[in-house]
Amino acid sequence: MTYRIALVEDEEMLRANYSQALKREGYMVSSYANRQEALEAFTLQLPDLAILDIMLHDEMEGGFEICRELRQLSPTIPIIFLTARDSDLDKVSGLRLGAWDYLTKNTTTLDFLPVRISALFKMLEALRGATGSSEHIISAGRLRIEEERKQVFWDDRLLNLTLTEFWLLFSLVRRPGHVKSHEQLMESANVVVTNNAIAAHIRRIREKFREIDSTFDAIRAEYGMGYRWLE
Amino acid sequence: MRISLQLKLALISLVLLVIPFTGFRLSGILKDNLLESRRETLMFSARAVASALTGRPGLFDRELFHALDQSRDLYLIKLSSPMRLNGKTEGWESHLQEAEEFGKDHVIFSAKPYDANSVHFKYLVGQRGDYLWAIFLVTDHHVVYQENGSDRLDRSDHLQIGVEDKDGKLHRYIMTARKPGWINAYEIPEGFDEAQPVENDNIQGVWVETPEGYDIELRMPLAMVGHKLAFAVADVNDPVTRDIETIIGTADPGRIDQIGWLLPPSTSIIDILKSLNRPHSRILIVDSNQHIRASYGSLKTGDDEVPAGTEHGLDAVIGFVNRILTPLYRLFTEPLASDFTDSSPQSATLDIKGVEEGMDGRSSITNYRIAKGQVEVMAAVTPLFEKEKVIGVVVVEQTTNAILALKNKVIEESIGMTILFFLFGGMGIFLFAFRISSRIRRLRNQAAAAITENGQILDILQPVSSKDEIGDLSRTLASMLSQLKNQSEYREKMADNLEHEMRTPLASVSASLKNLAKETKDLPDHLNNYVNWALSDVLRLEELLTSIRDAASLREALNQGFRENFDLAEALSLWIAHSWQPAFPAVEFAYRRPDSPVPINGDPDRIRQMLDKLIENGIAFHSEGTPIELRLGKERESIFIQVANQGPEIPVERQGQIFNSMVSIRTQKDSKPHLGLGLFIVRTIVEHHRGTVTAGSLADGRTGAIFTVRLPPGALSQSK
Numbered sequence: 001m002t003y004r005i006a007l008v009e010d011e012e013m014l015r016a017n018y019s020q021a022l023k024r025e026g027y028m029v030s031s032y033a034n035r036q037e038a039l040e041a042f043t044l045q046l047p048d049l050a051i052l053d054i055m056l057h058d059e060m061e062g063g064f065e066i067c068r069e070l071r072q073l074s075p076t077i078p079i080i081f082l083t084a085r086d087s088d089l090d091k092v093s094g095l096r097l098g099a100w101d102y103l104t105k106n107t108t109t110l111d112f113l114p115v116r117i118s119a120l121f122k123m124l125e126a127l128r129g130a131t132g133s134s135e136h137i138i139s140a141g142r143l144r145i146e147e148e149r150k151q152v153f154w155d156d157r158l159l160n161l162t163l164t165e166f167w168l169l170f171s172l173v174r175r176p177g178h179v180k181s182h183e184q185l186m187e188s189a190n191v192v193v194t195n196n197a198i199a200a201h202i203r204r205i206r207e208k209f210r211e212i213d214s215t216f217d218a219i220r221a222e223y224g225m226g227y228r229w230l231e
Numbered sequence: 232m233r234i235s236l237q238l239k240l241a242l243i244s245l246v247l248l249v250i251p252f253t254g255f256r257l258s259g260i261l262k263d264n265l266l267e268s269r270r271e272t273l274m275f276s277a278r279a280v281a282s283a284l285t286g287r288p289g290l291f292d293r294e295l296f297h298a299l300d301q302s303r304d305l306y307l308i309k310l311s312s313p314m315r316l317n318g319k320t321e322g323w324e325s326h327l328q329e330a331e332e333f334g335k336d337h338v339i340f341s342a343k344p345y346d347a348n349s350v351h352f353k354y355l356v357g358q359r360g361d362y363l364w365a366i367f368l369v370t371d372h373h374v375v376y377q378e379n380g381s382d383r384l385d386r387s388d389h390l391q392i393g394v395e396d397k398d399g400k401l402h403r404y405i406m407t408a409r410k411p412g413w414i415n416a417y418e419i420p421e422g423f424d425e426a427q428p429v430e431n432d433n434i435q436g437v438w439v440e441t442p443e444g445y446d447i448e449l450r451m452p453l454a455m456v457g458h459k460l461a462f463a464v465a466d467v468n469d470p471v472t473r474d475i476e477t478i479i480g481t482a483d484p485g486r487i488d489q490i491g492w493l494l495p496p497s498t499s500i501i502d503i504l505k506s507l508n509r510p511h512s513r514i515l516i517v518d519s520n521q522h523i524r525a526s527y528g529s530l531k532t533g534d535d536e537v538p539a540g541t542e543h544g545l546d547a548v549i550g551f552v553n554r555i556l557t558p559l560y561r562l563f564t565e566p567l568a569s570d571f572t573d574s575s576p577q578s579a580t581l582d583i584k585g586v587e588e589g590m591d592g593r594s595s596i597t598n599y600r601i602a603k604g605q606v607e608v609m610a611a612v613t614p615l616f617e618k619e620k621v622i623g624v625v626v627v628e629q630t631t632n633a634i635l636a637l638k639n640k641v642i643e644e645s646i647g648m649t650i651l652f653f654l655f656g657g658m659g660i661f662l663f664a665f666r667i668s669s670r671i672r673r674l675r676n677q678a679a680a681a682i683t684e685n686g687q688i689l690d691i692l693q694p695v696s697s698k699d700e701i702g703d704l705s706r707t708l709a710s711m712l713s714q715l716k717n718q719s720e721y722r723e724k725m726a727d728n729l730e731h732e733m734r735t736p737l738a739s740v741s742a743s744l745k746n747l748a749k750e751t752k753d754l755p756d757h758l759n760n761y762v763n764w765a766l767s768d769v770l771r772l773e774e775l776l777t778s779i780r781d782a783a784s785l786r787e788a789l790n791q792g793f794r795e796n797f798d799l800a801e802a803l804s805l806w807i808a809h810s811w812q813p814a815f816p817a818v819e820f821a822y823r824r825p826d827s828p829v830p831i832n833g834d835p836d837r838i839r840q841m842l843d844k845l846i847e848n849g850i851a852f853h854s855e856g857t858p859i860e861l862r863l864g865k866e867r868e869s870i871f872i873q874v875a876n877q878g879p880e881i882p883v884e885r886q887g888q889i890f891n892s893m894v895s896i897r898t899q900k901d902s903k904p905h906l907g908l909g910l911f912i913v914r915t916i917v918e919h920h921r922g923t924v925t926a927g928s929l930a931d932g933r934t935g936a937i938f939t940v941r942l943p944p945g946a947l948s949q950s951k
Contacts, residue, residue, distance in 0.1 A: 024746075107741035110741070199793070
């Protein structure tokens with residue numbers, strides 16, 4: 001089955017480059033330059049996955065708008081935000097728009113974008129499949145991770161993590177007590193970002209745990225060398 | 232030398248000192264003018280008195296102004312104090328000085344050539360009540376008393392008296408003594424040898440021995456005395472022969488044609504003077520013997536006394552100041568002897584310069600002092616003419632006290648005013664100066680405080696609303712600072728904007744390159760190189776942008792950071808071992824780790840990032856082969872971290888600036904791009920932890936730079 005991916009990006013050359021790269025990976029790519037164009041198409045037919053730029057021409061939060069309407073059309077469609085600004089990530093998180101992942105536009109975007117897309121589709125497949133059939137489940141104390149579905153439970157309550165957050169957490173939990181450096185974490189999360197961005201991701205992961213359990217303190221910063229999971 | 236504005240203005244206020252100088256000058260002119268007019272007034276008075284007196288025919292005849300003989304005539308002193316007949320000089324003291332010495336020139340009879348040592352005397356005649364008093368101070372080394380058993384009066388030292396009674400008849404008396412004590416007079420009948428002397432109880436006397444000889448004080452009723460009188464002292468030295476050796480006296484008492492006039496103060500002239508009534512002045516009429524014959528008026532003016540107790544308002548203030556400043560005034564003013572002795576008349580004779588000139592027929596003005604330190608008297612002297620002949624002078628005297636008092640008052644007022652001006656005006660100037668200088672100082676402090684030690688521009692200073700130059704200055708400074716702050720903010724924002732605008736094209740370029748590389752599998756090597764070079768340059772550009780992004784979003788990121796308690800001493804060891812040493816294998820790190828842990832509450836990521844920047848900075852500037860030195864310690868309430876390197880020093884004037892965004896003093900080229908953000912990041916992180924960072928030079932003799940970070944240990948215990 002060939003997945004259909006919708007790419008909404010106002011920058012013409014970037015749009016052409018990214019769609020070309022994704023096509024090369026075997027996806028069907030429809031690209032749109034603005035919100036109206038994209039939404040018109042979505043009402044006709046929903047894509048399997050949407051990659052949304054946040055700022056579309058003069059619409060500062062055009063991407064968020066599309067996301068919101070898309071969620072109404074389909075609650076399960078994977079959405080990836082692609083943004084030029086780190087700070088936009090905070091807005092995504094703050095708005096809880098139901099994005100499954102977000103990436104910054106940089107020189108390494110194309111290196112990781114296909115990996116992430118395929119990871120999301122695998123996850124989608126796992127979610128659609130029978131529960132627990134060939135499931136890798138990691139349990140560590142109060143934490144339970146269903147690896148294929150990329151679902152994380154704390155005290156049996158589901159955490160709503162993005163793909164990057166999942167990979168970061170997964171990397172920490174797989175070797176509890178071991179310090180993971182920023183570089184190691186970036187590698188496991190299939191992303192190249194700044195230390196600041198890693199710290200921001202870790203912070204958001206902590207916040208999500210704390211929404212469930214305000215005493216959560218299992219992720220520790222080790223003298224600024226990296227992070228580790230403490231059981 | 233630094234002279235503050237206050238001091239300068241205070242010095243300027245010294246100009247007020249001109250006031251007392253003006254006062255001195257004015258008072259001098261005033262005094263001269265007043266003295267001049269006083270002279271004229273006095274002279275006018277004197278002439279008026281003279282013409283009043285000469286206008287009365289026969290007056291001078293009656294008052295015996297003619298044909299006077301200095302030694303024969305007796306001037307009757309008005310005795311002012313109560314008299315006791317005791318032979319002592321009490322009551323006479325004030326006149327003793329003027330008493331004429333009777334000696335060689337007054338010898339009436341001498342058995343052998345007169346010897347001044349043998350006998351001479353002084354005498355005074357006075358009037359008190361109805362009596363004529365006289366005292367004789369006789370110098371005689373051989374006092375010979377009356378022989379016991381002898382009735383002879385002329386065989387011992389004795390006093391001869393010749394009196395013309397009111398009927399013009401001459402009476403002669405002799406007073407002698409058997410021993411010191413009370414003595415009586417014996418009237419010698421006419422024809423000295425024939426008749427026995429008759430004792431006269433009306434004339435009483437006391438004989439007192441003195442070291443020089445003897446004194447006789449006597450008293451006789453004025454009723455016995457007409458117009459003429461003579462005294463003579465007869466000296467007997469040989470107690471055996473008892474011959475009279477010498478007779479000295481005013482005149483021969485035995486010859487009515489020779490005995491002198493008795494000249495009492497002239498009551499009729501005094502009455503005339505009284506009617507002329509010149510206030511605050513004394514009028515003296517002096518005869519040709521320079522004896523004062525009439526005197527009226529007092530030198531005392533009574534003007535000096537200030538009416539007390541009725542001062543109001545400014546006068547009261549000035550009066551108060553004057554009382555306080557009296558000692559100061561004394562330094563500048565001529566003292567007034569307002570309580571001078573004003574015995575009237577001061578002396579029986581008047582021996583001042585002007586009188587002699589007056590006797591020569593000239594009018595003049597003389598200034599003299601009654602005595603040393605006493606008040607100065609101004610005297611106008613004008614001659615009294617009668618038939619073209621000078622028979623005496625009129626002297627009108629006044630003290631210069633009133634003028635001096637006026638002069639002193641002017642000086643006092645000007646000193647008082649000056650001091651008041653100094654107190655109020657000077658204080659005003661001083662306060663004004665203080666106000667200006669404090670305003671300037673406040674402005675300076677505000678301006679200094681507006682930029683922190685590490686170059687951050689804080690709140691803009693509040694421009695003051697005053698419309699003067701200082702207000703202008705403040706507004707100018709405020710607008711300068713606000714421009715500077717805008718500029719600094721713009722620099723910080725510019726990095727962010729630049730980054731944002733460049734990121735998308737960069738992503739596009741790299742995506743194109745990557746697509747190119749992927750889709751053209753079998754590129755020749757050199758073409759493949761081009762793609763890789765382009766990609767690596769794009770990466771470099773991105774790295775640059777990332778560092779800008781990091782710095783620009785740092786403050787925001789810090790607020791979202793995660794804080795924990797950790798041991799900074801241990802952390803530094805770890806960071807050196809696992810981070811810095813591997814990153815810079817050629818550099819030696821000298822870390823002086825403290826013995827005890829240094830617990831801190833903070834964001835370890837950020838603190839490491841901050842130290843990363845300091846270490847990178849230290850390595851960039853260190854001289855090859857020297858270590859990067861790290862020191863950690865506690866000092867009172869703060870934790871300090873020092874990162875030092877040997878190498879060039881940071882110029883002092885740049886030490887505050889280097890912590891600002893996009894400020895770099897690097898001169899050497901480097902493979903890594905530098906935007907001058909490293910130390911800005913350091914400052915931002917340190918300030919986030921409520922600490923301070925300063926740059927300095929090594930103080931231990933080596934050259935190099937040292938950065939000191941101070942953090943409060945509980946820096947972020949109140950986690951946000």
